[in-house]
Amino acid sequence: MKCKLVRRVSLLLGVVMVLSLAISQSGKSAMKKVDTDGDGIPDTYVVVQEKKPITPKRQPQAVSADTIQVTDITSTGKEEFTLVINGSLVIKGFKKMSGQKGEWVVMPGYEKKDGTHKDLIYPITKEARKVINEAILHNKINPQAVGPIEITEKTRPSSYAGTKAYGSLIINKSLALEIKVREGKYGDWVTMPSKKGEDGRYYDLAYPITPEATEAIKKAKDMVLKKYKTIK
Structure with a gap:
């Protein structure tokens, strides 16, 4: 017992x-x-x-080399936004505007003397424009997207003193970055899209954040410089 x-x-x-x-x-x-x-x-x-169900990890989504995806977005105040493209390229200076006809996106650039806006970075396909608009207007991004940054150049000679060429670097056949080939005391160089800040200094509107994107931009710049090396 x-x-x-x-x-x-x-x-x-x-x-x-x-x-x-x-x-x-x-x-x-x-x-x-x-x-x-x-x-x-x-x-x-x-x-x-009871065993908890295992939640599968979200796998990175491959992005075609013929398109772009916004993988991150931050607001810098005053309805200005910075986007990360394909997890590789940071682009600053997007603005969200609103009026009687609704909201729209102003691309990175500057105001000219006549009051019109000059785009320095802009989409060249409907798909790329849609991706950018949805990110800024609706906060719709694809943080899992990964893909290559492929760059081609499209330039033309310039007749202005001190500038050999105007043109653009094309990102994945979707996004154009305005560039110039400038002459200087120490040789020629390629200028990236830039804007004058409140402190009077110029800052780049686009820059790479991965080794692959850095190398791709460097190769594109070198190609442009080689193309205009013989022009005096």
Whole structure:
């Protein structure tokens, strides 16, 4: 009789320990009656912890080299936004405007003397424009997108003193970055899209943040410089 009582107490303590463990863990639990003395008759309730479903990790989504995706967006105040393209290229200076006809996006650039806006960075396909508009107007981005940054150049000679060429670097056949080939005391160089800040200094509107994008832009610049090297 005494042994049986001790065994019952031990089983009760075991149940309490299992209950404590179940409560300390997240997820659902359930009581189940089991056989503990081997006679084939369930005689003790124990807590059975249900296994939590395993949530599969989100896999990176490959992006075609013929398009772009916005992988991140931040607001810099005054309805200005900075976008990250394909996780590789930062572009600043997008603006969200609103009026009687609704909201629209102004591309990075500057105001000319006549009051019109000059785009320095802009989409050249309907798909790219849609991606940018949805990111800024509706905060719709694709943070899992990964893909290459492929750059081609499109330039033309300039007749202005100090400038050999005007043109653009084309990102994935979708986005144009206005550039210039300038002459200087120490040689020619390619200027990226830039804007004058409130402090009077110029800052780049676009710059790479990955080694691959950095190398792609460098190669494109070198190609442009080589093309206009013989022009005096």
